[in-house]
Amino acid sequence: MRGPAARRMLVGARLRGLRERAGLSRERAGYAIRGSASKISRMELGRTSFARRDIADLLTLYGLPGGAEREELLRLAREANERAWWHRHGELIPAWTHRFLDLEETAREVRAYEPCQIPELLQTEEYTRASLAIRDGIREGGRRIEIDERAAVRRLRRRLFADDPGRTLTAVLDEAALRRHVGGPELIRDQLAHLAALAGTGRVELRIVPVGGRALPLPHGFSILSFAGGALPDVVYLEFLTTALYLDKPADVTAYAGAWDRLAAAALPPDAGRDLITDLLKRL
Incomplete structure (x- = not known):
């Protein structure tokens, strides 16, 4: 483990x-x-x-x-008690994410819901940098080293996921996140092409909730981490601007698993989601 x-x-x-x-x-x-x-x-x-x-x-x-x-x-x-892989970046990434980075690496299955942005494990390098600048108010030239360090951590997370064929990710995201031009049209074009390629790997499943669909059960993103063999209980992770919550009590996990099921039910089937991404790419 x-x-x-x-x-x-x-x-x-x-x-x-x-x-x-x-x-x-x-x-x-x-x-x-x-x-x-x-x-x-x-x-x-x-x-x-x-x-x-x-x-x-x-x-x-x-x-x-x-x-x-x-x-x-x-x-x-x-x-x-050993140091984690992210330790050398620890001073420049929020302390409340440290536990999540460990748990994400261990999880066999990740279910992520994102209403506003592309899930972090599915982002391109350029999208990561643009989203960090927007969310945290980091601007080029001001705190460039902080963008570099945080982007490096996300890059390593993506590499760890890609290098382990036993791990899967199912992401439900709002269509609005695909249409939001983070960093400009060229950047979002590359990001959508990246999503389309990942969706064909068999390890990533994209479920897109269409604009104009039914009301969603939750306004904020969350992740559910599941571990092999039931050695650890599922953990729900919710990140906010200045802190995060880790929920592992059965009642909490059941509530979020139910919300996840309702979100997935509101989303397009995977094939239809891929068609939507292709259509959005043609329009850019």
């Missing part, structure tokens, strides 16, 4: 399972590692780094003083 955040979630889930199997409370486990119930909760949710001594003491408390499973968990905990 890739990505420190995903590894922390996996280790945390395994620790929670062992604790519950041993019939121990979070308070008892926290006392054993000189901590508190809230620390155990953070560890089990994968929201903190792991000290080797803490993991070793908990495994002993949970009835794993030795053996292959103990060694595997100690290894996973060590790997969960």
Whole structure:
């Protein structure tokens, strides 16, 4: 499993399972590692780094003083503390996106809804730079290095997706996002051609909600990340201008999965979506 955040979630889930199997409370486990119930909760949710001594003491408390499973968990905990691929860009990308970058890399299936722009994994380099300038008010010559660094991160995300044939992306986007001339007609022409090429790969499915269609259930974009084998729960990611939300409670995930189904139902079939992109290209 890739990505420190995903590894922390996996280790945390395994620790929670062992604790519950041993019939121990979070308070008892926290006392054993000189901590508190809230620390155990953070560890089990994968929201903190792991000290080797803490993991070793908990495994002993949970009835794993030795053996292959103990060694595997100690290894996973060590790997969960390693730096992620995006670390060298970390100062210039928003802190609230760091966990998402790890989880996205690990996810086998991504379902993304975007009402205003092309999904980031499907953007061309030029579209990425133009959208960064618009959203964040970054202008050429003022904070050029910030555009370069953020664009580099998106480029690496696209490369990671392209290099892993086991990953898929289904994107629902509003037709208005295709018609919005971010960066000018020439740029959007290249972007639409790029979308048309990706839609024919078998790993990317585009579902376009036509202008004038029925009302949509949500005004904001979101992504649902699903992981292989059910090792981790689905995670819903919502990004705003200055923060982000990560939702993994079953009720929240179910609500967004339902919204996703309604969005997909409102969209054109994939073949009709590709025809729409072709038609838009002819008009440019």
